[in-house]
Amino acid sequence: MSRAPKIPSTSDSSFYVMASGQIESAIFSGNLDNLYCRYALSFGNDWGVIHGVDSGLSQIARKDAGSQDQSVTWNFPIDCTFKATNAFGWPRLAISVYGVDALGRDVVRGYGSLLLPTSPGSHVRYVHTYTPMSSSILQRFISWMSGTHPEFFDSKFVSQGEGREVTRVRNTGVVKVTVNVMTKGMESFGYNSGGGVAGSTLNMGGSGNFSTTGGFNMGGPATPALSERY
Numbered sequence: 001m002s003r004a005p006k007i008p009s010t011s012d013s014s015f016y017v018m019a020s021g022q023i024e025s026a027i028f029s030g031n032l033d034n035l036y037c038r039y040a041l042s043f044g045n046d047w048g049v050i051h052g053v054d055s056g057l058s059q060i061a062r063k064d065a066g067s068q069d070q071s072v073t074w075n076f077p078i079d080c081t082f083k084a085t086n087a088f089g090w091p092r093l094a095i096s097v098y099g100v101d102a103l104g105r106d107v108v109r110g111y112g113s114l115l116l117p118t119s120p121g122s123h124v125r126y127v128h129t130y131t132p133m134s135s136s137i138l139q140r141f142i143s144w145m146s147g148t149h150p151e152f153f154d155s156k157f158v159s160q161g162e163g164r165e166v167t168r169v170r171n172t173g174v175v176k177v178t179v180n181v182m183t184k185g186m187e188s189f190g191y192n193s194g195g196g197v198a199g200s201t202l203n204m205g206g207s208g209n210f211s212t213t214g215g216f217n218m219g220g221p222a223t224p225a226l227s228e229r230y
Contacts, residue, residue: 015186018081021179027071028173036060042159044089052080092159110172113159130169
C-alpha cells in the first residue's frame, strides 16, 4: 500500500497536480492480439514528480475467446503527483502499444499521446494510435519481407511537436484511458481550476488538500460494450 504524498503548505511558490487512473483497454485493426503497452509522462522543465512513477510497462493481454468484443483489456494503473511553478509544459501521456508476432518478436502496434486534463474531476479519453511508415516503396517492401517495421527511437517523440511535421504515419487503433485529476494551489497563480462546480476535498495526510470535482470509481465493468467504447 503506497503512502500518500506530503503536500507542503500553500505558502510554497508552487502548485500541485495529481493524476490517477488507468490505461483501460484498446482495440486494433487487423485482428491483433497478445498486446501490451508502455507509458511515459512527458513534462516541461518547470515540472517535477514528487510522488509516484512517470513510466510503466503493462502485462500482455489477450482477447476474450468466443466473445464478439475485439478489445484487449489491461486496466494498467497510472498514479503520479507533480509540483510545478508554470503551466507551460503541462504533462502529456505518451502511450506505446506492442505485440508479439508469430516468431515471438516484439513489434510496435501503435503510438499515441494524450494531454492530461487541465480541469479537476474524472475524465475518459480515447487515444488514436498510429505507426510510422517507411519513406519509400523499396524500404516498405524490405520491411514487409523482413518483418521489421519502422519504430520511433524515443517513445516520447509522439508527445512532442519538433520534427513530427515530416513524419508519415498510418492509423492502427484506439486506446481508452480513464484519469482523475486533482489540483492544489493553482488559484494563487491566477488559474481557474475548478469551474463553476462546487468540489469536494481529499485530505492528503493532514498537510494540505487537493481540490476535485468528483471521485474516480475503480469498480464496475472494466470493458463496456464495443459500441459504447469506440
